[in-house]
Amino acid sequence: MPTNFNVAKWWKKFTTQHQVLSNISILATGTAATQALVLIVSIFTARIFSPAVFGEFALFSAIVGVFVVIATLRYDLAVVLPDTDKDARQLIRLSTRTNFIVSIAATALAFALRPIVLQIWGSQILATWIPLIGVAIFCSAQVSIWQYWYNRKRQYTVIALNRFESGAGTSFGQLGLGLAGLTSLLGLIAGNLIGLLWALFNLGRQSRETRIPPTEDTASIWEMANRYKKMPLLNLPNALIDAVRTNGIQMLIGAIALDSLGQFNLAWRILQAPIALLNGAIAQVFLERMARVKRGELTGLVRAVMKRATLFGIPPFVLLWILSPWLVPLVFGPNWAQAGLIARAIVPWLAINLIASPLSGVFVVTGRQLWILLHTIIFTAVPLLWLALSPLDFMMTLHFLSLMMAFMLLVLIFIADLAARAYDKAEAAETGKPTDQTFDDEIGNAGTNKPEQDEINED
Structure with missing residues (x-):
């Protein structure tokens, strides 16, 4: 290797020539940093919260995971597809509305099914706080919607940073609440919501472009829903089956x-x-x-x-x-x-x-x-x-x-x-x-x- 080899110049040239690998490296670096931080903090939270409390939180997260798949009817995936940004913004509006409706419905359902939650899993505190799934569903799905906008714009650094912010907010939120003495399920749920709300706030603050009003020649939300109807009709069933498997396994283990x-x-x-x-x-x-x-x-x-x-x-x-x-x-x-x-x-x-x-x-x-x-x-x-x-x-x-x-x-x-x-x-x-x-x-x-x-x- 020449003695005057410049790593910075070589990397800039490489990423210019190989944009896909550059984008992958950005997302992979963000994911690795997030996972490393979460695992490190878990070493301490595992000594503060009991396995049973983590089990209750796993159930809470599993229920949220199923609803998050449904929340946008998979229209958020279609944000990257339209030729124009104004059509993509309509898909964001459509996804946001379905997300809001599903989150409200999940909250109402959680209130109604609290006795069943208690009967199946035998946790009074889980039955008490299960209605908070609506907040977690909305935040998680809305962050995903906006991330697809930045995917469309190829601003992968924003996505990677947002994932890190969410992971860091959740991990340190749970750790801080645990150290403060809130070592029940509420401490883990509240810490998780801190991370989700922090990620939602930061990404929403940067996503003003998505809220530009539609012009007269913009397709309506219902036209966009019909144009990309294959997302809920074909993509959603497969995604829902995967979510049911992944989260259903945890629900059944929790019943044991x-x-x-x-x-x-x-x-x-x-x-x-x-x-x-x-x-x-x-x-x-x-x-x-x-x-x-x-x-x-x-x-x-x-x-x-x-x-x-x-x-x-x-x-x-x-x-x-x-x-x-x-x-x-x-x-x-x-x-x-x-x-x-x-x-x-x-x-x-x-x-x-x-x-x-x-x-x-x-x-x-x-x-x-x-x-x-x-x-x-x-x-x-x-x-x-x-x-x-x-x-x-x-x-x-x-x-x-x-x-x-x-x-x-x-x-x-x-x-x-x-x-x-x-x-x-x-x-x-x-x-x-x-x-x-x-x-x-x-x-x-x-x-x-x-x-x-x-x-x-x-x-």
């Missing part, structure tokens, strides 16, 4: 024992932090390459991604399986010994998920969306039925659940490869070219060619 749910939630968050980073990096680079893939090349690309994900992911998971029963209680305190055992139990599930997650786009490219829909339905039904009907104790139930989920993810990997091969065979039949090409070098050096697509659409 709130303390066990708190332990499970901590283990899940610990393992999900590195997985989210690896998944994000692999998936985004894979999507960038898929935007340019030709028939006859998809199988090699899919297999290269599988190989890379395996090489990156398996060694850390092996270490987690070995160390987590000892490491988790050492870091978070002796009350969390079960979380260490749970972390070991769910390693197979999350390890295979790291390999399978980037492949979901294959079914869109190949026109095999029905395959992924059927798999998603089964992938949701099996764990919920197992948790509801298992005759085994909690830890054995969880071990079998992890193996079941890992097996179904292996099936997903197989059918993704099958879809890619079917897609490529159509090209081979027409041209006579071989279909099994190697893309290891191309994936390993992703970004060395100028991409044709430089916009990241996050979900």
